[in-house]
Amino acid sequence: xxxxxxxxxxxxxxxxxxxxxxxxxxxxxxxxxxxxxxxxxxxxxxxxxxxxxxxxxxxxxxxxxxxxxxxxxxxxxxxxxxxxxxxxxxxxxxxxxxxxxxxxxxxxxxxxxxxxxxxxxxxxxxxxxxxxxxxxx
Amino acid sequence: xxxxxxxxxxxxxxxxxxxxxxxxxxxxxxxxxxxxxxxxxxxxxxxxxxxxxxxxxxxxxxxxxxxxxxxxxxxxxxxxxxxxxxxxxxxxxxxxxxxxxxxxxxxxxxxxxxxxxxxxxxxxxxxxxxxxxxxxx
Amino acid sequence: xxxxxxxxxxxxxxxxxxxxxxxxxxxxxxxxxxxxxxxxxxxxxxxxxxxxxxxxxxxxxxxxxxxxxxxxxxxxxxxxxxxxxxxxxxxxxxxxxxxxxxxxxxxxxxxxxxxxxxxxxxxxxxxxxxxxxxxxx
Numbered sequence: 001x002x003x004x005x006x007x008x009x010x011x012x013x014x015x016x017x018x019x020x021x022x023x024x025x026x027x028x029x030x031x032x033x034x035x036x037x038x039x040x041x042x043x044x045x046x047x048x049x050x051x052x053x054x055x056x057x058x059x060x061x062x063x064x065x066x067x068x069x070x071x072x073x074x075x076x077x078x079x080x081x082x083x084x085x086x087x088x089x090x091x092x093x094x095x096x097x098x099x100x101x102x103x104x105x106x107x108x109x110x111x112x113x114x115x116x117x118x119x120x121x122x123x124x125x126x127x128x129x130x131x132x133x134x135x136x137x
Numbered sequence: 138x139x140x141x142x143x144x145x146x147x148x149x150x151x152x153x154x155x156x157x158x159x160x161x162x163x164x165x166x167x168x169x170x171x172x173x174x175x176x177x178x179x180x181x182x183x184x185x186x187x188x189x190x191x192x193x194x195x196x197x198x199x200x201x202x203x204x205x206x207x208x209x210x211x212x213x214x215x216x217x218x219x220x221x222x223x224x225x226x227x228x229x230x231x232x233x234x235x236x237x238x239x240x241x242x243x244x245x246x247x248x249x250x251x252x253x254x255x256x257x258x259x260x261x262x263x264x265x266x267x268x269x270x271x272x273x274x
Numbered sequence: 275x276x277x278x279x280x281x282x283x284x285x286x287x288x289x290x291x292x293x294x295x296x297x298x299x300x301x302x303x304x305x306x307x308x309x310x311x312x313x314x315x316x317x318x319x320x321x322x323x324x325x326x327x328x329x330x331x332x333x334x335x336x337x338x339x340x341x342x343x344x345x346x347x348x349x350x351x352x353x354x355x356x357x358x359x360x361x362x363x364x365x366x367x368x369x370x371x372x373x374x375x376x377x378x379x380x381x382x383x384x385x386x387x388x389x390x391x392x393x394x395x396x397x398x399x400x401x402x403x404x405x406x407x408x409x410x411x
Contacts, residue, residue, distance in 0.1 A: 042375075044386030045386050045388070070344065079328075094369075098327070099374070129386070
């Protein structure tokens with residue numbers, strides 16, 4: 001077992017953005033030199049998420065609307081403070097999960113034809129970090 | 138670290154079905170010959186999911202009702218097209234997650250007595266693929 | 275690849291409690307002696323969950339309220355029986371997920387500054403088990 005670690009930093013221009021990070025993951029896999037293994041993709045923040053799904057713009061719009069319905073911004077959350085994200089974005093992060101494991105075989109990511117690794121920025125406008133830990137041989 | 142890869146293909150008769158795939162996972166573990174490690178179980182589609190929970194039929198009925206409440210089929214989603222799934226099933230897939238990691242020790246899956254690895258078909262009636270990547274020694 | 279396995283058992287005093295298990299995970303990492311790898315943290319029950327997020331008490335209160343809104347206890351679930359949890363807690367467990375993978379590098383957990391590994395007890399008052407499988411070198 002060998003490990004190759006890389007952190008990527010993203011800074012979005014809007015509070016909420018969905019970004020396809022599959023290219024960065026492919027690039028990390030290439031740099032690792034491994035043929036077979038998996039990549040642990042983890043957002044290092046409690047107000048962002050990682051998910052694997054389609055990246056079609058209409059769907060991402062639906063996802064955005066859905067997050068606001070399921071876990072809306074509210075004034076009466078107990079979690080608030082001057083420098084804190086609204087609790088809503090934490091709940092949205094929990095809904096989507098903060099990580100995904102992407103397997104690879106023969107130097108290629110094991111993703112279906114309509115699957116992409118997506119970063120969900122839920123409270124952006126500042127630099128956010130994602131850890132890519134490539135483990136393989 | 139060694140890897141054994143297997144793909145299983147399932148075709149359901151209904152659009153939505155929950156299938157206990159623990160037997161297929163046990164079988165892949167056996168074929169791998171590994172004693173200690175873990176299995177990355179990943180649905181290779183954006184309209185299906187993997188989860189670990191009880192398989193009691195009443196509970197699965199409740200889960201089905203819940204998915205329809207939380208992420209109902211709607212006509213006004215932005216994601217639609219002649220060959221596309223309704224956005225609802227993508228949101229349901231995100232809710233449940235598309236993968237699980239199943240650890241094993243001494244050739245046995247590390248599952249609790251009421252835990253099963255379940256495949257959630259959310260838009261079936263055609264062949265769907267699940268990747269089982271067994272990693273161990 | 276080497277594996278170090280540990281089970282921790284928790285018994286809460288309330289039906290629902292959120293417990294920061296990061297200290298137990300650090301301790302397991304230390305006992306493993308590994309420098310680089312990852313830990314598969316899995317609740318071995320279908321009515322509890324593992325999540326990674328902030329542990330601020332106000333936020334945990336908001337999470338608790340949210341779970342009751344999204345997947346409330348109801349009398350009309352199909353899943354019921356004398357010794358069974360209400361279906362609500364299973365749905366809450368599915369929402370939060372039953373596991374997380376925690377990477378580590380140079381003997382330190384790869385967590386962001388506001389990320390903790392949390393155990394969500396959703397139907398407690400009896401001993402519950404969590405598997406920590408540390409894999410690394």
